[in-house]
Amino acid sequence: MKVILLKTVPKVGKKDDIVTVPDGYAHNALFPKKLAIQATDQAIAALQRTQQNKITEKNIQHELLDKAIESLEGKTLIYTAKKNDKGSLFSKITEQDISKALMSQHRIAIDAKLMTIGVSIKQVGDYTVTVKDGEYTSSFVVSVQ
Secondary structure: OEEEEOOOEOOOEOOOOEEEOOHHHHHHHHOOOOOEEEOOHHHHHHHHHHHHHHHHHHHHHHHHHHHHHHHHOOOEEEEOOOEOOOOEEEEEEOHHHHHHHHHHHHOOOOOHHHEEEOOOEEEOEEEEEEEEEOOEEEEEEEEEO
């Protein structure tokens, strides 16, 4: 029997795979646990539409991120942090902190996972942050005061 897996099933397949399994296994194990549905023509068509929608949504998000990365080129982000008299920060600044500051100051939403900082930001000064998504790369300066 052909089934569409709703979740990843070990030794059977991954989510959204269309696999052939014995009838008894499908009826006694997969269907009652809602791990799979029967692969009818309508179910297969619905799966293909869902996969196409996911691809379209991912492409749109990629384009928006590319525009955000391009808009960062040459911009400086001013980050104010608590520091001592010698210029050492009380806590280091992370990519998540920079992402929040970008949103509040420039209204640019970029996931912190896409940012890389060459060194740990523990001192007052200017630091270069690189944003990379696929083939697009941009950088901007964070001025810690």
